[in-house]
Amino acid sequence: MRHNPPACCDMRGMLSFMILWLLSKKQMYGQELAEEIAKRKGDRPNPGTLYPALKDLEGKGLIQSEQIGRTRIYKLTIDGKNGLKRACEYFYQAFGDIFEDYKCTCDIEYEA
Amino acid sequence: MRHNPPACCDMRGMLSFMILWLLSKKQMYGQELAEEIAKRKGDRPNPGTLYPALKDLEGKGLIQSEQIGRTRIYKLTIDGKNGLKRACEYFYQAFGDIFEDYKCTCDIEYEA
């Protein structure tokens, strides 16, 4: 079952972080990324959300892309890999105890 | 050691979520919350960030507060507890695999 964003509080943010992490697993084009993001956030990001984020990351030198036909393949750069490592450390510092707490109090169900 | 936000990507967001989770552990006043947030995010949130967020959460009925002298004590309401549970489920769906992945590839150090 896929959860949509909760009504109680805003859960936006961390899109660039998620993109970097996804690209660290596998190089992907935009619509592949959109599908992976949808698995996690409940819905595909709008083009007006996704493509500016990719453009921004490329402008910062964290990802690079190559156009092949109508698709554009994105992959991490060295700077992107190093940045992701730091971002993960920060993310764990900020939310690690919330995760551990959640895992102790809830039965976790994975999608088949 | 306390990590500051990384340069690579924006890590804003989830402030209301973090506030709800902190208040689920213990009722607190604003400056106590600011200190707990600082432990996680690296710096105390500006008053212009924290107090509007608290006001918004109270307006939605997720928290309630009581003024005692110069401090205002905040605590979760029933709606806040239920909302937090859903928010945790969503958060785990969105970022759970990033956490598990991080824990597998990094040695974790806890503050003394």
Place this chain on the structure above:
DNA sequence: AGATTTATATTGCACATCCAATATATAAGT
């Protein structure tokens, strides 16, 4: 060839979150 689908991309808007700067009221210290 013409129509449809797919993928990329932009514009314009809304909003949470971030800051610096400033203000007010209460509590504590001298």
Place this chain on the structure above:
DNA sequence: ACTTATATATTGGATGTGCAATATAAATCT
């Protein structure tokens, strides 16, 4: 009483993330 410290609070600005709507180019299909 006066000063200082603490806690709450607002204003104004910047930026990332979110959407709907629209546009363009390439690939596919009949």
